[in-house]
Amino acid sequence: MDAVTRKQLKIDACKARMGIIEGVANAKSGHPGGSLSCVDIITYLYFNHMNVNPADPKNEDRDRFVLSKGHAAPALYAVLALKGFFPREWIKTLRKSDSNLQGHPSMKYTPGVDMCTGSLGQGISAACGMALGAKLANKNFRVYTVLGDGEIEEGQVWEAAMYASAKGLDNLVAVVDNNNLQIDGTCAEVNSPYPIVEKFKAFNWNVIEIDAHSFDEIDAAFNQAKETKGKPTAIIAKSIKGKGVSYMENQVGWHGSAPNAEQAEQAMTELKAALSELEA
Secondary structure (H helix, E strand, O other): HHHHHHHHHHHHHHHHHHHHHHHHHHHHOOOOHHHHHHHHHHHHHHHHHHOOOOOOOOOOOOOOOEEEHHHHHHHHHHHHEEEOOHHHHHHHOOHHHHOOOOOOOOOOOOOOOOOOOOOOOOHHHHHHHHHHHHHOOOOOOOOEEEEEHHHHHHHHHHHHHHHHOOOOOOOOEEEEEEOEEEOEEEHHHHHHHOHHHHHHHHHHOEEEEEEEHHHHHHHHHHHHHHHOOOOOEEEEEEEOOOOOOOOOOOHHHHHHOHHHHHHHHHHHHHHHHHHHHHHH
């Protein structure tokens, strides 16, 4: 990845983080921690990898994205707004009863959303169906899904993993947002999914481990996935919950809590400073 592309992705991701904070602060509810940890991945996909067009969001040949950890919707909405799928002003309406941006992604209300998600474990199954559909229809589009590390404690995830391997879905990439924190504590304390890498390998997936906040590593991983034939790819992305906001980083309490006005102002001050430095 060249320096110009890397810098622009960092700028876009910073702007997306600002959108996350703005959304949950206005809603006074939501899930900032896990949204901030996966937003670099989503930014990269929409701005540097996937074949998508905001002017033609239902194109049959587009790549598909499924946010299996649907509670991280603020991250997806922030990126979709930046990409131009809908006006950025919508971000302020997050979780309002008459809003197009509900607490979990909805195909009915939100342009650019490819699958309704929220019930954990189900998104990867839907992604498998999309990937199989592409194969059966001789389409070249690819399917990407992001799961939480707490989410993969769900049995349905491993049924889907077995199915994807059995069907040779090499057009499917599953990213595990491995921030090691879920709503009740660390993953190990709740119901350890470890060792994640070895488990996906046992299901005959191509497995890549990366730093979820390094665009060079993200880029290399997705390019490797595209070159892998005969099996799906799992990218285990080591991330920091609350990444980019100092007082939220690695704090489980920010899994599903919205910042108050003072906290939101502090977060935005930090992110604006980071953005100014990037744009200098």
